[in-house]
Amino acid sequence: MKRAVFLAPLGLLLLLLLAFAMGLGRDPKELPSAxxxxxxxxxxxxxxxxxxxxxxxxxLAKDGEPKLINVFASWCTSCRAEHGKLVQLAAEGVPIYGIDWKDEPAAGRAYLAERSNPFRAVGSDPSGRAGVELGVTGTPETFLIDGKGVVxxxxxxxxDEQVWQTKLGPMLEQLRAEARA
Amino acid sequence: MGAEIGHFALILALLLAIAQAGFGALGHRRLDPALMAAANVSAIAQAGFVALAFGLLMQAFAVHDFSVALVASHSHSLQPFAYRLAATWGNHEGSMLLWVLILSGFSAMVAAGGKTMRPGFHSLVVAVLGLLAIAFLAFLLFTSNPFARLFPAPLEGSELNPLLQDPGLVFHPPLLYVGYVGFSVAFAFATAALIEGRVDAAWARWVRPWILAAWVALTLGITLGSFWAYYELGWGGWWFWDPVENAALLPWLLGTALLHSALVLEKRGALISWTILLAILTFSMSMVGTFLVRSGVLTSVHAFAVDPERGIFILMLIAVSTGGALALFGWRAPTMRSGAMFSAISRESALTLNNLFLMAATLVVFLGTFWPLVIDLVTGNKISVGPPYYNRIFAPMMIPFLALVPFGPMLRWKSDEWRAVASRLKAPLLLAGLVLLAAAAASFATFGWRGLGAALGFALAVWLVAGSFALLLRRWRSESGLSARLVRTTPLSTWGMVAGHAGIGVMVAGITAMAVFATSEVVALAPGENASISGRTVTLQSAGVVQGPNYQALQARFLIEHNGKPRTLVSERRLYPASGNTTTEAGIAASISGITYIAIGDETNGRLAVHLYRHPLVGWIWVGALIVAFGGALALADRRFRAGLPAISAAPRVALPA
Incomplete structure (x- = not known):
């Protein structure tokens, strides 16, 4: 019994290493899409x-226009990294709507005021309630919605540029084509 | 030529590390002084070769040798000299070489300084350090060769990330690494003790200075990193719970626990296997922290290039070193002498409680950092935990913990009376109580519940400072009042402990003020216009573009007026054309009462977006942390404490009390 207690740290380490080894092979950015x-x-x-x-x-669902919904927060470091790209996209005419998630509204306002605001409209979700509905697991997260309001x-x-060129951009083009058809 | 010599020096260092481990182990077994000396000489020579390699890499950076791939990708010819040198460790390969340099440096110091230790044991410690050196040198040579050549050599290199081109960042990584790697000595001591199956007070006496030295460096490194993030990232905060910050905090928390438990082991011979386990875990956490954030397992804005091959190597390295040590622990620790007993109210149990709190804090940070990975593996969901998680769990846990701090040193070893302890702390308790009432009365009206929180925080700060000094006063008081002789004979380690605990009090005051009273304002200003924040008037005097050595900056000058006293401030946003990166150089006006912080954004229609912050007492956070580190350094300077260290004769012996 006593020995088992002393061996416990080793067991925990092995479990942890197993988790890390499995984690290595994964792309932390690839998400399931329920x-x-x-x-x-x-x-x-x-x-x-x-x-x-x-x-x-x-x-958002009614207007027939494909759009992005971006979930961000003022405390989120990666959001700062992507903000410039969002501003650029907005300037190119991509409709982006924002959800300020689990954030003090004042902090969110300050965050946007300090940079330029790329969003057509921004909803404040201080409790994270809408985030639960959307299944948001962290920030930043972006949903692409078609003209009928389907995710x-x-x-x-x-x-970033690469994600936009290879993933979101082509999909938006496709949705726009669908909307025209 | 330099790169080839550097590469060759690293290969020689690896061979010497093998010799160090082999001779050390044999020397331990045969108790042969010649073999032991051979192990020591190998360790010292190995450090010399690694230093040569490091010097050659620095030289390649200094002279723009773009035929070295690492230089070409992290150094630009316009980069200032100091940052060209700092670029040596501003990348994965170079920082690994720095890691190895510090490891072999420590290893050489241990090898040179074992005169007071039992020779067989010393030899075993040197052997274990040799094994660690083999592992890290192999990692460096086989997966992260800093001397790889590039052919044909480019005419111009790409630049070191401009965020890293900052004086703070020149010193931050070396200090942090001295901290991380310094714990390898404690790890080697623990492993060697497990192999021998023998731990005693002498063991703790030998190892404590090493723990303390590593801990002081780590404290300084984290403080510098926090300050750098504050003024360079332009986010107006001092801690962000980023995985990389947590990676430094985790070994710090464990190292702090280790520092205290080793004290119990030395003075009372208790907490034996616990201390051994902590020594293993602290260094392991340094490895897990440093490497996993760089291996792609976790995503972080700080992460260096992701490379699964390196990740596998790192995991194997951790599996062998930590796994080996923990297996030894499971095998040997149950049969080792169990420690002396102590009663529920005693200094031992106070220090045990300290350890439990610190372990819980470690667990909270560890889960916050790694839980997203576990959830991902189990359920496939991606989650991320932000500051809300830590604010809700970490902060409430720290408050009772810190409130208990002044009790520890006031308790007697072995057993004590609860009432007696309370009466020793009567004065600080009374003072903290008064502060609590006064602050609550003053701030509740204006700030409501937040004001009460602030009152609690400030009372805690006063309690920590006053409670720590109460110990000194108690020590100094004799029948005829304060005794000058008693003041003079107070050991440096006591001063160090008092400074360490009081420094935390200073930090608590700063953190409280930041959490409750920080304000910020975003305004758009044209030159000549002004805005106000916390009773200060801020006027934008001018804005324009200036040219730096390797950047262009949008520079704004501000005039801050407070109570009729004007002060000017410059805030910049820099664009580094070589890499296209921008950085914020916030304008900071600091005084003892706090910092006025100005970050500038874009200019639209002739108006500059300006983010004003007023951060009361924020500087106290770093000053407090520096006092904590200074306390550690004071204790380290205590001559009695240095028994196990090599003779650092440069240390000012004259200043020591007899």
């Missing part, structure tokens, strides 16, 4: 800027 193909879950969020229009999933792609982690 929501893909499903309609956007219902949520209605207050606007981050007081006085602006609230962000409701029903409104078509989900990307976890920052969007």
């Amino acid at each position: 929501l893909v193909g499903q309609p956007l879950p219902a949520f209605a969020l207050d606007a981050l800027e007081p006085g602006s229009a609230p962000l409701a999933s029903a409104a 078509r792609m989900r990307h976890a982690g920052p969007i």
Whole structure:
């Protein structure tokens, strides 16, 4: 019995190493996509800027335009990394909507005010409630919604040039083609 | 030529490490002084060759030898000289070479300084350090050769990440590594003790200075890193719970626990196997932390290039070293002498409680860092935990822990009376209570519950500082009042302990003020316009583009006025054309009451986006951490403490009390 206690650290180490070894072979950014193909879950969020229009999933689903929904937070370091790319995309005419997740609204406002704001509308989700509906597991996370309000792609982690060129960009083109057809 | 010589020096160092391990083990077995001396000489020569390799790599950086692949990818000809040198360790291969350099340096110091130790045991410690050196030199040579050539050599190199081109970052990695690698000595001592099956107070006396030295360096390294992140990243915070920060915090927490448990072992012969286990875990956590964030298992903004081959090598390295040590632990520790007993109220149990809290804190940070990986493996879900997790769990756990700190040194060894302890701490308790009431009364009206939180934090800070000094006063008081003789004979290690604990109090004051009273404001200003924050008027005087040696900067000048006193401040955003990176050089006006911090953003329609922060007492966080480290250094300078260290005759002996 006593020996078992003393051997416990070794056992834990072996388990941990096993986990690390399995983790090595994985791409930490590749995500399962339970929501893909499903309609956007219902949520209605207050606007981050007081006085602006609230962000409701029903409104997002209706307008027939494919769009990105980006989940961010002011405390999230990777969000800062991707912010420049979002601003650039917004300038190119890509519709992006934002959800400020598990964040103090004041901090979120300051975060956006300091950089330029790439979002058409930003909902504030301080409790993370909408995040639960969306299955958000961390920030940044981006959902690509088609014109009928169906989630078509989900990307976890920052969007950089490569992700945009190989993943999200082509999908947006495809959705736009579908919307025209 | 230099690169080839450097590579060859590393190969020789590897061979010498093998000799060090072999001679050391044989020397231990046969107790043959010649073999032991051979092991020591191998260790010292090995350090010499690694230093030669490191010097040659630095030289390649200094003279822009772009035919060395590493130089070509991390050094640009316009980069200032100091940052060309710092680029030596601003990349994976170079930082690994630095790691090996420090390891062999420590190993040589242990080899040279074993005069007071039992020869057989000393030889075994040198052998274990030789094994570690073999592993890391092999990792360096086989997966991360810093001297690989590039053919044809490019005319210009690409640049060191501009974020790293900063004075803070010149010293931050070496200090951090001295901390990480310094714990390898404790690891070697623990492993050697397990092999011998013998641990005693002498063991603890030999190993404690090494633990303390590593811990001081790690404390300084983390402090510098935190300060760097504060002023360079432009996010206006001092800790972000990033995986890389956690990687440094984990061994620090364990090392702090080890520091305290080794004290119990030395003074009372208790907590034997626990201390051994902590020594193994602390260095293992240094390895896990440093390497896993670089191997692609975890994603982090700090991570160097991802390479699965290196990852596998690292895992094998950890499996063999930590796994081997823990297997030895499982085999030998149960049969070792169990420690002396102590009662529930005693200094031993206070230090045990300290260890339990620190272990729990380690677990919280460890889970926060690695849980996302585990969840991913088990359920396929990707999660990330941000500051909300740590704020909710880590902070509430630290408060009772820190509140207990002043009790420890006030308790007697073996057994004590609860009431007697309380009466020894009467004055600081009273003082902290008064601060609590006064601060609560003053701040509840304005800040509500947050004000109460602040009152609690400041009372805790006062309690930590006053409680630590109460120990000194108690020591100094004789029947005829304060005795100058008693002040003079107070050992440096006592001063060090008091400074260490009081420094935490200073940190707590800073952290509390930051958590409750920090304010920030985002404004768009045209030159001549002003904004105000926390009673300060900030005027944008001018904004324009300036040219640096290897960057262009948008530079803004501000005038800050507070109570009629003006002060100017410069804030920059730099663009480094060679890599296309931008950095923030925030403008900082610091005083003892806090920091006014200005970061600038983009300019639109002639107006500059300006982020103003007022961070009351934030500097106290780093000053407190420096006091903690200084306390450690004081204790290290205590002559009685240095028994196990090599004779560092350069240390100021005259200053020591007799």
